[in-house]
Amino acid sequence: MGIPSSVRLRVAVCCAVVSAPLVVAPVAFADAEPLQPVTWGDRVAVADALAGSKDLASLLAGRAYTVADVTGWYTVRDHVKFGAVATARLGVASAIEGTFPIVDYDAYERTSPAYRTTRHDLAAIDVTELRIFVDLAGARVVGIEPTGPEAQVTRGADTLRRPQQSEDRPAMKPPFAAQPARPTGSTAYGLMNIPHDGGGGIHAIYFNGNRQFYNWDFNGQNTGNPDWPVTLLFTNNANVNHVKDGPLGGKYDQGASCASPMNMPVGPNFNAMIWDEDSGKKTTCCPVTGGATHFRVYADHNDSPHRLYTPDLGYYVPATSHRDVRECGSGTEHGWSEDAEWEIGTDSWNVGWAVYRNSRALDNSVVTSWIGSYYYQNNGWATEVIVW
Amino acid sequence: MVLLGAIVAARPTAASSARADVVIRGPGFWSLSRLGHSEQHLPATSPTNVVRLGFRLPRGVAAAARRCYQGRLTARKTCFLIRYHFRLRIDPTSQPGWINVSAATNRFTSSQVLFDVRRPADRLQIDWSTLDLIRGHDPHTTTEPEIEVRNINYLQTRGLRDGLNTIDFQLQMSEGVRVLGVDVFADSGLEWSRVPPGRLRLTVQPRKALVGMGGRIRLSYAVTRLGGRAPENVLVEAAGRVDSLEVVGRASRRIPVVRDTVRGTFVLRALRRGRTSVAVRMSSGTDRPTLVVPVVVG
Numbered sequence: 001m002g003i004p005s006s007v008r009l010r011v012a013v014c015c016a017v018v019s020a021p022l023v024v025a026p027v028a029f030a031d032a033e034p035l036q037p038v039t040w041g042d043r044v045a046v047a048d049a050l051a052g053s054k055d056l057a058s059l060l061a062g063r064a065y066t067v068a069d070v071t072g073w074y075t076v077r078d079h080v081k082f083g084a085v086a087t088a089r090l091g092v093a094s095a096i097e098g099t100f101p102i103v104d105y106d107a108y109e110r111t112s113p114a115y116r117t118t119r120h121d122l123a124a125i126d127v128t129e130l131r132i133f134v135d136l137a138g139a140r141v142v143g144i145e146p147t148g149p150e151a152q153v154t155r156g157a158d159t160l161r162r163p164q165q166s167e168d169r170p171a172m173k174p175p176f177a178a179q180p181a182r183p184t185g186s187t188a189y190g191l192m193n194i195p196h197d198g199g200g201g202i203h204a205i206y207f208n209g210n211r212q213f214y215n216w217d218f219n220g221q222n223t224g225n226p227d228w229p230v231t232l233l234f235t236n237n238a239n240v241n242h243v244k245d246g247p248l249g250g251k252y253d254q255g256a257s258c259a260s261p262m263n264m265p266v267g268p269n270f271n272a273m274i275w276d277e278d279s280g281k282k283t284t285c286c287p288v289t290g291g292a293t294h295f296r297v298y299a300d301h302n303d304s305p306h307r308l309y310t311p312d313l314g315y316y317v318p319a320t321s322h323r324d325v326r327e328c329g330s331g332t333e334h335g336w337s338e339d340a341e342w343e344i345g346t347d348s349w350n351v352g353w354a355v356y357r358n359s360r361a362l363d364n365s366v367v368t369s370w371i372g373s374y375y376y377q378n379n380g381w382a383t384e385v386i387v388w
Numbered sequence: 389m390v391l392l393g394a395i396v397a398a399r400p401t402a403a404s405s406a407r408a409d410v411v412i413r414g415p416g417f418w419s420l421s422r423l424g425h426s427e428q429h430l431p432a433t434s435p436t437n438v439v440r441l442g443f444r445l446p447r448g449v450a451a452a453a454r455r456c457y458q459g460r461l462t463a464r465k466t467c468f469l470i471r472y473h474f475r476l477r478i479d480p481t482s483q484p485g486w487i488n489v490s491a492a493t494n495r496f497t498s499s500q501v502l503f504d505v506r507r508p509a510d511r512l513q514i515d516w517s518t519l520d521l522i523r524g525h526d527p528h529t530t531t532e533p534e535i536e537v538r539n540i541n542y543l544q545t546r547g548l549r550d551g552l553n554t555i556d557f558q559l560q561m562s563e564g565v566r567v568l569g570v571d572v573f574a575d576s577g578l579e580w581s582r583v584p585p586g587r588l589r590l591t592v593q594p595r596k597a598l599v600g601m602g603g604r605i606r607l608s609y610a611v612t613r614l615g616g617r618a619p620e621n622v623l624v625e626a627a628g629r630v631d632s633l634e635v636v637g638r639a640s641r642r643i644p645v646v647r648d649t650v651r652g653t654f655v656l657r658a659l660r661r662g663r664t665s666v667a668v669r670m671s672s673g674t675d676r677p678t679l680v681v682p683v684v685v686g
Binding site: 245305308315 | 457460486488492496497498502519541544545558560562676
């Protein structure tokens, strides 16, 4: 319960000395490095920040609150006070929906300040308190978390349009036909260059308030170098083996020796996501001419290998998709994630699975465009394939 | 009873519907016997084999069950669980591959047991696991060709509907795997419960530590059930930064069931001066927090 899990771990790190009584080990910290106390001036600055925060006013929508507590917010490494955390207590348990500024704290403190604020559309119920992070340098609110003993927080993806329960054949539409001409020259390939289409970019996806998987996979085990967006969710009775080597295996019959592995943090529940690696399956091994359609599927290889489970999706695995063109020839190109999603969806329908095109929003749309030899194309809505 | 050699119908056939399907009228365990069905046998005649058995639900129950996972943990809910008790019989000469034995309602799966059939040194070995909201991931290994499994899990939110429903048992396998069959025992069935999945909170004290070189840190942890069904098979483990902190004694503990609060202690020894940290991780069917405790070795 409480804060969305995408930020929980980092917040837990950043606030380790803030929110809990300071109990110390054999040699007392308090003697060696006394923490700077919260001063009267800090409290005034916090009061000013709360009064001037448009985010807070918008989220509270006129609800009354009292500031129950103000504690210091310190750096992890040197325990320098740079902010304060105020606990605003609401009169009654409330449902709050809106855009929350969430503090994302770099535990390695590579920048100063070490936090950044990201904005999340959240829906929270049974909220009795707000934890409000104030940067004392500017006397401004930089983060707000809905909380309380029984508060539940869900992200946007949880409340999005669900597929119908009917087994009707989904409406078909042609794959993306038009594409802009590829520009000449090459461009560096990486996170900053992918043209996001106004969505939230690269982040974890939640169901029922639990962090489940990322909406991209990554080249290496860090989230700084994305490879392809998640375009498919194989759900209900899915598992890695069945999706890769089951009925689709006849067409997608080329595996690890033909495909390089990529990575995704996945996890069935809060906080600790586990990196999983997969090479996926593709239709042709390193084509000299023509192309190959390639998908990769992910599960939590430490705690739940082969599949994840959530009541919203059943047993499921997220998948990324793309095409590799002339991979072992000249003029190699990669991309067309949306077209690959369409093709794999059609293949899934043809083997008897139910397919709901573009039914799950994953907030990973991109501007359809060339970057070097990569053709980025994704509408941000994943196809759900219900595996029987 | 409907016995299908492949994935087909969305509802029981006339043969099944002709008999009055039992209405699940209230909380409690509704076994196959209570639902008017007997023990079932799934043959392995095709890659996918399904048995579908009918039952009925009063109006409004399915909608209430979809709200099982929302709201206060302590409130009375309408929740449904599937209890799957079966015996899988594998041909001892089977080639390697995978087997998926699953149970569902209206084809929406809520119990999936995966078997990985291997032949190291030409001897049969089967790694199998369940994954659910009560025990989390629960792996096993055996060399026996007959495996009896009991699995309980909460249904999918889309697993029920008003009126006629089916409880389904399915056997799938990859090419080359030889299965003799699956016996579904009559004490399988559906449980109507007022209690949602249990949720846990992990706390660790102290939240930061300073220790001398070679000294020891005692980390006390507490796993507290916030509400819901008592989680089982809960793992708590500690890990220090490599080369700077070493766990003395047990680095992990498996808790059979958390009914209230379970406490314990990890002891770590400091190996190198400087700033470091220790992570305490909990893994359960519903919650997997990791708490990081900053440590200064002076």
